[in-house]
Amino acid sequence: MNEAPIGVFDSGVGGLTVLRALVAQLPNERFVYLGDTARLPYGTKTAQTVTRYALQAAEALNGYGIKCLVVACNTASAVGLPAIRERFNTLPVIGVVEPGAEAACDASVSGHIAVIGTEGTIRGGAYQEAIRRRRKDARVSAMPTPLFVALAEEGLVEGAVAEAIAHHYLDALFTREVAATGRPDTLVLGCTHFPMLAGAVRASVGSDVRIVDSAITTARKVGELLVSCGAGEVDGGAEVRFLATEGAERFARVGSRFLGRAIAAHEVGLIDL
Amino acid sequence: MNEAPIGVFDSGVGGLTVLRALVAQLPNERFVYLGDTARLPYGTKTAQTVTRYALQAAEALNGYGIKCLVVACNTASAVGLPAIRERFNTLPVIGVVEPGAEAACDASVSGHIAVIGTEGTIRGGAYQEAIRRRRKDARVSAMPTPLFVALAEEGLVEGAVAEAIAHHYLDALFTREVAATGRPDTLVLGCTHFPMLAGAVRASVGSDVRIVDSAITTARKVGELLVSCGAGEVDGGAEVRFLATEGAERFARVGSRFLGRAIAAHEVGLIDL
Numbered sequence A, B: 001m002n003e004a005p006i007g008v009f010d011s012g013v014g015g016l017t018v019l020r021a022l023v024a025q026l027p028n029e030r031f032v033y034l035g036d037t038a039r040l041p042y043g044t045k046t047a048q049t050v051t052r053y054a055l056q057a058a059e060a061l062n063g064y065g066i067k068c069l070v071v072a073c074n075t076a077s078a079v080g081l082p083a084i085r086e087r088f089n090t091l092p093v094i095g096v097v098e099p100g101a102e103a104a105c106d107a108s109v110s111g112h113i114a115v116i117g118t119e120g121t122i123r124g125g126a127y128q129e130a131i132r133r134r135r136k137d138a139r140v141s142a143m144p145t146p147l148f149v150a151l152a153e154e155g156l157v158e159g160a161v162a163e164a165i166a167h168h169y170l171d172a173l174f175t176r177e178v179a180a181t182g183r184p185d186t187l188v189l190g191c192t193h194f195p196m197l198a199g200a201v202r203a204s205v206g207s208d209v210r211i212v213d214s215a216i217t218t219a220r221k222v223g224e225l226l227v228s229c230g231a232g233e234v235d236g237g238a239e240v241r242f243l244a245t246e247g248a249e250r251f252a253r254v255g256s257r258f259l260g261r262a263i264a265a266h267e268v269g270l271i272d273l
Helices: A016-025 A047-062 A074-087 A097-107 A119-124 A126-134 A147-154 A160-176 A194-205 A214-229 A248-259 B016-025 B047-062 B074-087 B097-107 B119-124 B126-134 B147-154 B160-176 B194-205 B214-229 B248-259
Strands: A006-010 A030-035 A068-071 A093-095 A112-117 A139-144 A186-189 A210-213 A239-244 A268-270 B006-010 B030-035 B068-071 B093-095 B112-117 B139-144 B186-189 B210-213 B239-244 B268-270
Touching (some): A016 A030, A016 A214, A016 A248, A047 A068, A047 A074, A047 A119, A068 A214, A074 A093, A074 A119, A074 A126, A093 A097, A093 A214, A097 A112, A097 A126, A097 A214, A112 A119, A112 A160, A126 A139, A147 A160, A147 A194, A147 B147, A160 A186, A160 A194, A160 B160, A186 A194, A194 A210, A210 A214, A248 A268, B006 B047, B016 B030, B016 B214, B016 B248, B030 B047, B047 B074, B047 B119, B068 B074, B068 B214, B074 B093, B074 B097, B074 B119, B074 B126, B093 B097, B093 B214, B097 B112, B097 B186, B097 B210, B097 B214, B112 B119, B112 B126, B119 B126, B119 B139, B126 B139, B147 B160, B147 B194, B160 B194, B194 B210, B210 B214, B239 B248, B248 B268
Parallel strands (some): A006 A068, A030 A239, A068 A093, A112 A139, A112 A186, B006 B030, B006 B068, B030 B239, B068 B093, B112 B139, B112 B186, B239 B268
């Protein structure tokens, strides 16, 4: 069991920011990463469709004999976790929403927390609920910021365009609406693409706002889970297998930026879901 | 045959700009519009995948007894037309690339033509080829502008963000690269989403560049085709049936902006491909 890989699933390459944190946290584990590139983006799709896709991805990864499943996609975590846990009831499943919400509740002093994500994540309300469940006093300002996904995918993470878009969204949360609702002291990056834009986000919100990246807290949770199951710490150096449902070349090219190391197109296996 | 509908196919709601031009050009026809919203965007997918999806969409529309098929998606037009024509060899099929290329060749005085589109459209080179086939002297500067799609989908078609993005892409074609390659006198909007951004594009390139929107020229081609087949001019007022593969509510909400008239969610039928 200890030598079994950890399955990581995302709609595309965004979840590679989570994989990056996992590899840093758990350098002796094996990973199988699946990006459902043929059907991304999940962020604009209905909860029903995203759940169906997530179940298919979990099924495929389960076929690799994984010891736990990390749902690295915020949208799929927000809407699909109950169905995955019901179907695969002996497999530990960790999403990114709960760890992100927990980190935000720990980080916030005032209890006023801002959350940004895709349309699907924000509309579904999973972050808002998870935060309020942990902190009854919390006030949550949530906003979809869909252009951030396109920006990160294109690698336009700094400069005039990134700054204009960051201001467009974040001024509404941190500047323009302040008079009415007060200024949040914490911002949750509720999409795996967004850590790529941390610089532009920081420049826009200023230095006093705490920025929560759920990739890091999720990786820590996975480490704790493996220790508690006695299923961790294979000795052999991290090993990653990449799977995608479409476009190995683009996965490798765009994904390299997200993972922070080069991926070659021939390393990416194509599968059908 | 005259009363049979015209099938219009796109990866999502972008093709509604083409449908809008078709309805204006052919106000007495019936239309069935299919947006493959479950699997958009096509622009980042491989030619093989886009061709497979386009064939499935053509099959579905053919089931509605259509008298001709308009492939309103630039990416699918660029890579999928030969396969569709081979499979449905008695059905007239019109894409948006050839009419756009023809209009650009007619509009350009200098023969230097810029084309913008999705990654898939530009990388596939169909516009570049179609222009050079018509004008041996043509010089084509092509550039993928993927953020334009996200901007149009979100309705952020004017203001600081749209202008920053338009300048980001178009300055490279019309200002920065001018010293090396000369300034194009014509710009083809090689994606059905882009007419939504015509204002920002115009502000960026200046008043002397001719902007070609293939929706209008495609609609004219379809009208000519129906006349030449004797299959046009049903008398009854335009009638449109909307089909999507996912998300009727979002199709209606975002699509209303593209079509220029309100679409209600209950008007959108969901089908599987």
